[in-house]
Amino acid sequence: MDARIHSLLVRGDGLVTRRDMLRVAPAWTIQTARRADLLIRLLPGVYGDAALIRSPNADLPMLARVERDVARRAALAYADGRGALSRLTALDVWGLRRQPPGEPVYLDLPRGSGLRDxxxxxxxxxxxxxxxxxxxxIRAGLLVTRLDRTLVDCWPLLPPVDRSSLLIGAVNDR
Structure with missing residues (x-):
């Protein structure tokens, strides 16, 4: 891999945006690294070191094949300073409910941001x-929605049996 891109990956803890790579290297270096399976595209404009893949299951989306922390940081990089982790993902960051590997990353953005699922x-x-x-x-180094907003947004997404205990736990712990 190109040393300049490798340096960006090291600084970004395995993640780098296309914009940052193009500031230091030509586009063909990105293509070469991808063809050599050294660089993976996690989201549009967001790339990661191929060594971050934890699941070899090619049927899963690339974002689901990396550790949850990497997926969350990739989602925030995709938002490019316009969004925060929300809903079930924020609930996990707040330490109230562990998000299982199969659940998607949730992100809140202002209307008109142009980004989509x-x-x-x-x-x-x-x-x-x-x-x-x-x-x-900022919680655990990640931008997340406030706890009260997170709890309200998660209510319809949670199984009814988990709702009240989660709310009671949040109130008791905070």
């Missing part, structure tokens, strides 16, 4: 969304 990524466009406190916070 991708395999293993669910995008919600909200007209009242602003990427600033108090609507989002």
């Amino acid at each position: 991708r395999p293993h990524l669910v995008v919600a466009h909200r007209s009242d969304f602003a990427l600033a406190p108090p609507q989002v916070v």
